[in-house]
Amino acid sequence: MGHLTKAKLLRIFLGDSDKLGSTPVYEKIIRTARKHGLRGATAYRGFMGYGRNSKIHSSKILAISEDLPVIVEIVDEVERIEAFLPFIDEMFEEADCGGIITIEEATVLRYNKSSKKNED
Numbered sequence: 001m002g003h004l005t006k007a008k009l010l011r012i013f014l015g016d017s018d019k020l021g022s023t024p025v026y027e028k029i030i031r032t033a034r035k036h037g038l039r040g041a042t043a044y045r046g047f048m049g050y051g052r053n054s055k056i057h058s059s060k061i062l063a064i065s066e067d068l069p070v071i072v073e074i075v076d077e078v079e080r081i082e083a084f085l086p087f088i089d090e091m092f093e094e095a096d097c098g099g100i101i102t103i104e105e106a107t108v109l110r111y112n113k114s115s116k117k118n119e120d
Contacts, residue, residue, distance in 0.1 A: 008081040009106040010074040012088065014099035016045060017067040025095050026070045032087050033074055041074040075106055 018025040026043045033041040049069035074081065081103060092099060 003110045005108045005110060007075050007106045007108045008078045009104045010076075010081045010084070011102045011104065012072040012074075012099055013101075014070050014072070014097060015067040016070045018095055018097035018099070020091060020095045024070075025091055025097060025099075026072050028091055029072050029088060032091070033084065036080075036084060036087070038074055038080055038084060039076045041072060044071045044073070045069070046071065075108060 012026075012029060014025055016024060016026065020028050030041045030043055046069035074084070076084075085101075088101065
């Protein structure tokens with residue numbers, strides 16, 4: 001079995017039309033997370049959702065939306081996640097966009113690459 005570690009899951013909900021200049025905010029968040037040494041980040045694009053204004057955004061052919069939902073997830077130690085939050089605030093402020101951020105407890109099960117990988 002791998003090694004269990006306590007961590008935090010930072011989840012950021014936003015739209016894919018949210019931009020900083022010509023760069024999507026989700027891309028800027030991931031690039032900034034990497035620059036700050038956070039352990040991992042992934043962006044997911046949803047195919048349907050709605051937010052504060054209750055307008056449904058969908059990827060259906062007859063209702064193509066310019067603003068599909070995006071979720072960015074980052075997992076790391078609590079101190080590193082908390083230190084990263086001001087950068088997200090700054091990006092949202094600069095992009096003049098909104099979003100929802102959740103922080104949850106996470107248990108990371110980490111498997112290291114096996115030195116036996118060529119034995120089979």
